[in-house]
Amino acid sequence: MLSRSMVLAVIAGIASLGAPPSPALVQPARRLIVGYLFAGNAVAEISDVDAARLTHINYAFANLRDGEVVEGFASDGENFRRLRELRQRHPQLRVLVAVGGWTWSGGFSDAALTVASRDRLVRSAVAFVQRHDLDGLDIDWEYPGLPGNGNTNRPEDKANFTAMMAALRAGLDDLGRRTGRTYLLTFAAGAFPRFIEHTELAQVAASIDWVNLMTYDFRVAAVDPIAGHHANLFDHPDDDKHRSGDAAVREFLAAGVPAAKLVLGVPFYGRGWMDVRAERNGLYQPGVPLTDAKGLTYARLAADLVGRDGYERHWDSTAQQPYLWNASRRIFIAYDDPESVRRKAQYVVERGLAGVMYWQHGSDRTGTLLQALHEYLQQGSTHR
Template sequence: MTESETVFSEKKKIIGYVAGWKGVDTARIHAEKLTHINYAFANVIEGLVTEGEGRLEQDRENMKKLHSLKSKNPDLKILISIGGWTWSKGFSDAVLTEESRKKFTNSAINYLIRHDLDGLDFDWEYPGMEGDGNIFRVEDRENFVLMLKSVREALDSLQEVTGKYYLNTIASAGFKKYLEVNDLGAAQNYLDFINIMTYDFVGPGTDTTAHHTNLFNPKEGGRSAAQAVYDHVEAGVPIEKLVMGLAFYGKSWKNVEDENNGLYQPGEWNRTFPFLQLKELESQKEFERFWDDESQAPFLWNRLDRVFISYEDPESIAAKVKFIKENKLGGAMFWEYNEDSEDRDLLNAIFENMYNP
């Protein structure tokens, strides 16, 4: 790394995922408050990293718009996120053999060159276990590491040609089974950092209300962002390589029992809300905001309509950023940029708390 790259790597990261299918409006992106943008997503089709079906022109135009943000922030890094919940079905086959991994790696490098990117972010959901109906194998454990090694070596070879350092990162799951079926201790050797998806702890199929992106959890064995970090460290990942995920959306239940202001009560799964809408709900008299001090998480409760909402707000973000700084994590990432309020309340909360003295 050059001296400037070393300085940049030491700066706490603020990584925003941008959903390509929503388009890119550069006027709404505060590039000076981000260190990285992960553009979502590229697909894996027939063993190759490629633009999604019918997306080539849209992705090309979106990438150009993202690159233009470097005029506001020359240090901004732009990566492609490969996979995601829906598009992770091709990974296991793509990395099954040495020959297929070479083919896959070359396609990833070609994608990076084609769009003049600063790195690759692999969002395989999940190696060694089921996500959205993806093929998975026991061999994924070893092949995931071999894939990352192959990509790292190819990026280093490209650096010898261009003189530029390229990032290799992943999005990892915020639950322990993912760490049990994978070898993150070996994988991290080929990664610059790991974005932990410390959200969606509950959701569709959960018939009891709870926090979905809480920092702590007082319940024995309960899931939390902090526990996910501790589990990754126990799995062999240096804590400075870990980036904590934040949710720019909330999850709701309906027909909730009227006890404990709706928290930890039986209810029916309802839907997700972007923070943009949640900010409006906060101002409605039917909804009352509560703060769970043990979990360091807010929630909204509508007693009249019996609707409970778990979400992220500036106060919970401040608590998480404090945890990130005190424990010397690499930084914070969030899904997804367009779901923030018009005033960018959540991004501002990350930025102001991250860089305050």
């Protein structure tokens, strides 16, 4: 017979099995690493895609024309063929098509408007997936109920987005029953409160596999006269916008999206300002858009700017984000680097999120940032 002390020890041991681990003891788990690939009118450079470190590729973009999902570029057919070959060499990889984006979201409100228009959209989307032998759809409507890039929008978009995603889920599931495969449905989400206000996230979450949360572009020099982080993980007290990746995650959780369906976004590019006031090395100081800001890919930053020609790297321990400051030229550049990317990967694991996505492959063909993500998140995926 067990003594009382032995019984208590056994009970304590059983209880400890069900207790959540201390955050300090949480080990990196297998998570999603979703890379967007944008080739435009060009044939995609697939040879430098490190597919072994990816779980999913979202090919950007398919267009939405006359209520139907259609190819956006003449090179799409060849690019999908190359991606299928890449998938054959890397069986863990899944290839999806992203539909819409900032430029091509103008037709979503009309396509989602009625049962008939949604049915037409779904039939075309399913046919697109079949035509190119894809693994699913990533819907990038920017944004329901909001003008975005001067798009048609309606108050009804809120409910219609929910209905559209449910219809797409049903269409992909029906295709799966016919082909014996499982197809993914995801969407890209604006990481700001008004996106949440104009959507029914808890209902939409029931139809999707995960949300690609666009936790970047919190500041864009063209419209923001204050230089500052554009993809910071945590809030900075001097940021009048009070936007951060962590804030967006908490808002989406509160809106009903499960942590296991949230994917944190990482930009592989920077945002820049010039003529910036020199106080605090330019951080959250007035400035104007940097004239060559379109070239601020991470590959260019790492090769030509960081630690060179007066550009000094600084680390903001509050926001958990680096930035570049050139004191003589008064140039401020917000960006991500391996340290901040690893910190974001750690955050994903600590918070039990689904994984990380990034925009986009062509901005870092060296693979440095992807390698940093993979080193922490490890390879493979627990998602189908």
